[in-house]
Amino acid sequence: MKKKPLDRLNKFIIFALLSIFAVVSLLPLYWVFSTSLQLSSYQSMDMERPVSYVDSNPPKMYPMGIPLYFEHWKGEREAKKAGDAELEAYHQAQMDHIVSNTFGSFKSLFKKHDVGKWFFNSLYIAVVVTVGILLIDSMAGYVLAKKRFPGRNLIFWIIISTMMIPGQVTLVPLFIMVGNLNLMDTHWALILPDLSMVFGVFLMRQFMYSIPDELLEAAKMDGASEWRTFWTVVLPLAKPGLAALGIFTFMNVWNSFLWPIIVLNTAELYTLPVGLKTLQDANLASFKLLMSGAAVAAIPMIIVFILFQRYFVQGLTLGGVKE
Amino acid sequence: MTQMPMGAVPKKKEEKMKLFRKPNKNLFRQMKKNYSAYLFLLPKLILFTLFVAIPVVWAFILSFQKYKVFGSEFIGLKNYIEVFQSDAFWIALKNTLLFTVVTVPFGVISALVLSTLIFELGKLSQSLFRSAFYLPTVTSMVIIAMVWRWMYNYDFGLFNYVLGWFGVGPVNWLGQSNTALWALIIMQCLIPFGVGIIMYLASMGSISQSLYEAARMDGASKFKQWIHITIPLLKPTTLYLVLLSTIGSFQVFTQIIMMTGGGPGSATETLVHLIYKTGFRDFDFGLAGAQSVVLFVIILIFSVIQFRVLRHDE
Structure with a gap:
């Protein structure tokens, strides 16, 4: 097929249009990082009072520390050449101030607030739940797909039918139950209900169907136990499904919010989203600080997304396949 | 095609009919034979029962109750009203x-x-x-x-x-x-x-x-x-x-x-x-x-x- 010039023009217009939409959709995320690194106090020789570029109208579209640092760096070199020690020291002090102010909110997040702890809590809860879900749901999905036993279909349909019920329905009973089990304000109150999510059973069952029966038979012939077959034959074959499920579980747990704000009351136990809410409640107008907190919470998911993008797509298209 | 989800449907019907026809002895024998399958399902079943099934049922019961820590009382449709x-x-x-x-x-x-x-x-x-x-x-x-x-x-x-x-x-x-x-x-x-x-x-x-x-x-x-x-x-x-x-x-x-x-x-x-x-x-x-x-x-x-x-x- 030969390309017509009109085709190329069309493609260019589409590309330009999509770029505009992409910029709009990524702007809030950019704004988080831009504000978190914005200079919140700066005073040069010709200014009467220090200014904040966070609260400025019109807004500064990028961290002002970058051009100002460069300016002072040039100034410092010129002062050095001219042999003006006083001016050189002034520029140096300004440069130090710019660096410490730009990253200052991150420093105070980790020093004055418990962000480091919240980050760790979120991370370890997400990892524990993800590993647990992968094991538990692949076990369940495997037998539901590959074994025939009385009650198989009944169990599957009971589990799947609860996927239709919105999570809010069980909030109150779960709250009472967690209280009765003496788990209130502990991480178990988050981990156990998260491990009970049913989506993974559905996903893994779908996935396990594609494993050839002959391989399972062969393993049986070799005298492998059920567990060995599962561990050495089934799991390696289910890797793509596990990857997709793992990523979605991690994302859901990392971002989960409603249930954690209900059961957690101790600042030390907060997960990042809960911590960010209390941070916002206490510092309603310190947008540089708030955006720094938001940035800390956003970075891990962005990294996970970039590394495992392929599996995001896979997981979505797998999960959407209806029988 | 037997590996596809679709292929499982007729077998499901077959299984059900068998269950109804044959006496319970056979059912238990089958369950015993497949005990490992139940063991594989066990962790999910326990978690599911505790943190999904019971709360779902409980949610419906609660909606007809006035909740008290000791002994909730049924108040019919009052909550809904x-x-x-x-x-x-x-x-x-x-x-x-x-x-x-x-x-x-x-x-x-x-x-x-x-x-x-x-x-x-x-x-x-x-x-x-x-x-x-x-x-x-x-x-x-x-x-x-x-x-x-x-x-x-x-x-x-x-x-x-x-x-x-x-x-x-x-x-x-x-x-x-x-x-x-x-x-x-x-x-x-x-x-x-x-x-x-x-x-x-x-x-x-x-x-x-x-x-x-x-x-x-x-x-x-x-x-x-x-x-x-x-x-x-x-x-x-x-x-x-x-x-x-x-x-x-x-x-x-x-x-x-x-x-x-x-x-x-x-x-x-x-x-x-x-x-x-x-x-x-x-x-x-x-x-x-x-x-x-x-x-x-x-x-x-x-x-x-x-x-x-x-x-x-x-």
């Missing part, structure tokens, strides 16, 4: 409906249009834009709500600044009862529906090219091809996405608690935020239980209607 008689519920329902009715069609249609445009491009640009539109979806709503609260700031917010270019004066978006809900709706519309874009792209890839070639032979324009081939064939995906985003939209909560707290007044009160307040601020468990059952029923009704309207025409 209270739900339907309170203004707060109707306001929350109205706000949630408005939010859903605007954001769901907007999200799905814009996902369809965007993925159509993306699909026209080469592989590299396709994956580039797919990522650009999906990235905001993996970001926690808490973060998005925080940055939008900042962007909606009256004095220094980005949003008022950009509006200024078009001559629109500064608006106190979140602070006024006549703009607050719309501010949340606009924000939702500007977050790309990443899941939708990825799923539409996947479905578009599986449409046979021969259909388009035949249409081209008949002289159908690109737009006509889109209307008469692409959109009808994407209908199952559209149904899935509409259902998915409606369910999500009825549960809107994070933005509310992070940005407005339901205010000013009750201008942005939504159903889930109301349940949260009733249950965990006022600790009226019975009433919150009834509210959440009502929410479930509303979502169910909407899902059934959408399913009826959008499913394959037979």
